[in-house]
Amino acid sequence: MSVKYGILTLLHVQKNHGYELKLELESLLGIKGKINPGQIYTTLDRLIRDQLVSSVGMDDQERKLYEITTEGNKELAHWLLEPVPYHSTKEDFHFKWSCARKIAFEQEKNMLDQQKAMIMKDVLELTKLKTEFLMQGDENRYLLITGTLLHLEADLNWIHQVENRNQS
Structure with missing residues (x-):
């Protein structure tokens, strides 16, 4: 399971703030457990650094909003199309497939x-x-x-x- 690609999936659907991304990602993971909020913000910082996500101002409650960039969409599509080797857990593929379904991935x-x-x-x-x-x-x-x-x-x-x- 990758927090990075979970966040890219969710931002592909819509702009969002960190806490909502945390809740949505936990929902995407199903029964796998909770995500540490710090992990979300650290990952968002790296995604911004790598130009896969950008910060686009604040929402009406003064929370920083994020959106996926064109490069982020390319990275997400590339990841979705990469097969998951068996030595990796099958849950990795199920998570990836759930992400693809969430964004109605054409491929x-x-x-x-x-x-x-x-x-x-x-x-x-x-x-x-x-x-x-x-x-x-x-x-x-x-x-x-x-x-x-x-x-x-x-x-x-x-x-x-x-x-x-x-x-x-």
Whole structure:
């Protein structure tokens, strides 16, 4: 999970102030927990430094407002299209997908296709390893890889369900 990309997602939707970004980001994360307010402001400072976000004055309650820049939108789109490797937690992809849905990302299908391609590549590599471990009689590694393959299969099934719902 990346606070940076969560903030870029939320600012893509609308200009906002730090505390509201904190609340919205916690909502985007669902059951994952709370965000430290200091982390929001530190991240906003870095995003401004990197010219991905700009400060655009104050709202009617004198809170500093932020908006995403053109470069910020490019960075967000680039991140959304990057597949998440399996060794990273699958929640990372689910968070990224939630961000894409939040902004009605036009390339969501491309994002899902790239994730499927990465999973399939991992499945092929792990299936080869699984066979080698079976031939060597290494039952522990064989079973560990079998478990990983089952997780990858579940991830593929989930992506297929998402795609089927999008087509309905």
